[in-house]
Amino acid sequence: MSVLLAALVACVNLVFAASSLPEITAVGSKFFTADGDQFYIKGIAYQLISLDPLLDEAQCTRDATSMQKLGANAIRVYHVDSTGDHSGCMSAFAEAGIYLFVDLDTFDTQINQDSPTWNQTQLTAFQAVLDEFQQYSNTAGVFVGNEVLTRANGSGAAPYVKAALRDVKSYRNSKNYRKIPVGYSAADIPELRPMLQNYFACGDDPSINADFFSLNVYEWCGVSSYQGSGYSMLEQNATGYNIPIFISETGCRKPAPRLFDDQDSIFGNDMAKTWSGAIIYEWIEEMNDYGLISYGPKVNPTISTDALDGFPRSGTPTPVSPDYSNLQQHWATLTPAGVKLAAYTGSTAGLSPPACPTSTKDGWVVNGNAKLPSLGQTLEAAATASSTAPTGSASASASATGGGTATGGKEVAGMGLGLVGVMLGFIVWL
Numbered sequence: 087m088s089v090l091l092a093a094l095v096a097c098v099n100l101v102f103a104a105s106s107l108p109e110i111t112a113v114g115s116k117f118f119t120a121d122g123d124q125f126y127i128k129g130i131a132y133q134l135i136s137l138d139p140l141l142d143e144a145q146c147t148r149d150a151t152s153m154q155k156l157g158a159n160a161i162r163v164y165h166v167d168s169t170g171d172h173s174g175c176m177s178a179f180a181e182a183g184i185y186l187f188v189d190l191d192t193f194d195t196q197i198n199q200d201s202p203t204w205n206q207t208q209l210t211a212f213q214a215v216l217d218e219f220q221q222y223s224n225t226a227g228v229f230v231g232n233e234v235l236t237r238a239n240g241s242g243a244a245p246y247v248k249a250a251l252r253d254v255k256s257y258r259n260s261k262n263y264r265k266i267p268v269g270y271s272a273a274d275i276p277e278l279r280p281m282l283q284n285y286f287a288c289g290d291d292p293s294i295n296a297d298f299f300s301l302n303v304y305e306w307c308g309v310s311s312y313q314g315s316g317y318s319m320l321e322q323n324a325t326g327y328n329i330p331i332f333i334s335e336t337g338c339r340k341p342a343p344r345l346f347d348d349q350d351s352i353f354g355n356d357m358a359k360t361w362s363g364a365i366i367y368e369w370i371e372e373m374n375d376y377g378l379i380s381y382g383p384k385v386n387p388t389i390s391t392d393a394l395d396g397f398p399r400s401g402t403p404t405p406v407s408p409d410y411s412n413l414q415q416h417w418a419t420l421t422p423a424g425v426k427l428a429a430y431t432g433s434t435a436g437l438s439p440p441a442c443p444t445s446t447k448d449g450w451v452v453n454g455n456a457k458l459p460s461l462g463q464t465l466e467a468a469a470t471a472s473s474t475a476p477t478g479s480a481s482a483s484a485s486a487t488g489g490g491t492a493t494g495g496k497e498v499a500g501m502g503l504g505l506v507g508v509m510l511g512f513i514v515w516l
Contacts, residue, residue, distance in 0.1 A: 107180050108151040108223035110226040112267040112297045112330050113427060114434035117226070117362050124424025126330050126353060127363030128417050129160035129187065130378065134370055134399045138167040143174025145400045149369065150182035152379060152403040156410065160185045160226060162334065162365045162374045165192055168214035185226035187334075187365070189271075190215045190254065197231055197247055199240035204249045205462050212250065213257050220263045227267040227298060229334075230254055234270075238277035238462075242494030244285055249458045251286070252294040252493035269298035271334040274305065280323040281443035281450040287329050288442035290454045292333075295439070298362075299327075300334035306348035307338035312356050317348065324360050328437040339376050344409040346416050353420035368414060371406055372397040378410045 108120035110158070116303065117125040130153060133139055140146065140163060153161070161184060166172070179186065190212040199202065212230065219225045230250040235241055247270055254268050272282055286296040324331050333352065337344055351357050351363050369376025372394050374378035381401035387393045392400055445453040 089349060093314065099195055107183065107224040109223050109264060110185060110267070111265055112227075113431065114437050115327055115330055115360070116424070116430065117267070117298075117330050118427045118430075122427040124351070124426070124430075125362070126358070126420075126422055126424065127160045127185075127187075127226075127365060128158050128353075129162055129363065129365030130156075130158050130419075131335060131368035132161040132165075132370075133164050135394070137165055138170055139164055140172045140175040141170045142400065143178060145384045146175035147178040148401075149379075149403055150178045150184055152405075153184060153363040153369075154182040155461045156378070156414050159183055160363075160365065161369075162187045162189075164189045165233065166215060166218075168211070168218045168232060170218075172218065172222070176219075176224060180222070180224040186219065186221055186222070187227045187229065188215065189229040189232055191229075191231060196245060197234045198248065199235050199237075199243040201464075202234075202246040203464055204246045204253075204459055205362045208250070209253055209257075209461060212254055216258060216263070216266070217261075220258075220261075220266055224500060225266055227269060228254070228270050229269060229300075232334075233273040233280060233302060236273050236274070236275060239451070241278060241282070241449075241451050244282060244452050245456055245458050248286060248294060248296075249461075251296050251452035252458060253461065255293060255297070265297075267297035267330070269296045269300060269329075271302060274301050274303045277449055281328070281446075281452075283323065283331070284440040284443050287327065288439050289437065294458065296329060298330040298332070300332050300365075302335035302367075303333045304336065304338050306336075306351075308341040308345065310347070312351045315348065317351055317357065321360055322355050326437075326440075327360065328439050330362045331360070332362040335367040336364050337366045337368075337376065339374075344412060346409075346413045349413070349416040349420060350452060353422050358424075360381060369403075370397070370399070377406055378413065379405055391453065 110117055110119060110125055112118075117127075119125050132149070134145070160437055161179065163186060166188060176186065191208075192211060195208045195211040197208070216228060219228070231247050234247050251268055251270065258266060258268065270286055272278070275282075283299055283301070286299055289295060301320070303320065305320075306317060312318050336348065337346065346366070349364065352361055366377045368374075368380065369378055371380040381398035382405065384396045385393045385398065387396045390396075391396065392398055442455040443450055443452065445451050
């Protein structure tokens with residue numbers, strides 16, 4: 087009997103080992119694996135269907151294999167069903183060496199810059215997603231929002247996003263979950279940069295600050311350069327930043343083909359000491375023409391139930407040429423060594439939070455380290471730049487809209503409008 091038990095334990099351990107990856111933590115301004123190696127994100131935006139792409143194990147397995155060949159080590163998923171069984175897909179990606187960054191909000195619970203709320207309905211939904219994905223060692227991080235602020239006069243919503251950071255982190259700690267990094271994905275808006283970036287990291291209380299900050303960037307388009315694209319300014323703004331920062335969407339589609347030359351700067355001498363990698367938008371080819379792979383030619387969506395907008399959502403991933411191979415060739419040569427955790431830890435004492443931004447005329451409206459809203463507070467309509475502390479009564483429900491798209495200079499950043507379009511059966515790209 088003991089021999090049989092030992093065999094069963096060995097089998098269980100073998101299965102667990104096959105579907106596990108070293109956990110990711112945020113230390114200072116960098117990500118590290120549990121093995122003590124610095125982690126750089128080579129990621130892909132992955133949202134085959136509007137509600138949850140992580141329920142079809144067979145499809146995840148096919149895609150994970152192709153992503154592994156591409157050189158990816160992470161995916162970003164924008165919307166999931168917290169009640170679903172994600173074990174098959176999470177195991178498939180783990181076996182391919184791929185981590186997950188997942189957004190906690192849904193279409194019904196995302197924070198809306200026009201009428202921001204942070205209430206129990208939203209928090210409960212965020213908690214449910216965290217409850218589901220905290221069990222997987224390859225969950226690398228979670229977002230409390232994507233492009234909530236898309237214009238300067240929407241910056242009054244920033245305290246609501248920071249309140250979400252505060253409460254999600256508090257819940258994570260109260261449940262004794264591992265320290266899964268909690269952060270935010272921002273639109274690349276010049277009028278908000280770098281104020282928003284600094285706001286989420288400022289102040290002396292790390293319990294309310296982001297564990298990481300990321301930016302959806304569409305600036306390096308076609309043949310460009312580190313200086314000419316504006317990436318040098320991104321680096322300047324991020325130098326000395328005290329939490330990890332990375333690009334959570336990138337990859338201009340015009341002019342075609344997509345060259346991905348920016349990856350050389352992100353993972354090279356220009357930025358690798360400051361930035362923790364990038365996520366390419368996006369995996370699947372659809373009407374927006376950002377895809378790295380397709381599952382077959384476009385079909386009549388009224389005939390094929392597996393084709394939203396006429397683009398199949400499952401099948402054998404076929405690389406889009408030359409985009410897939412262009413990215414593959416870059417990533418194959420870009421392997422920054424980074425630093426070891428043991429050697430880095432001592433230097434974190436030299437990192438300090440940035441100063442909280444002050445309000446500006448016709449620009450950023452949150453003045454300094456304004457008091458965050460408590461759960462259920464709403465934004466007073468008459469709030470001014472000199473006083474942005476939220477006041478008012480508890481909000482009964484979350485907004486059903488919000489999270490629009492934003493321009494990053496040359497491109498339209500992806501998922502805010504894109505996923506709504508998927509739900510409606512079409513996607514309109516400006």
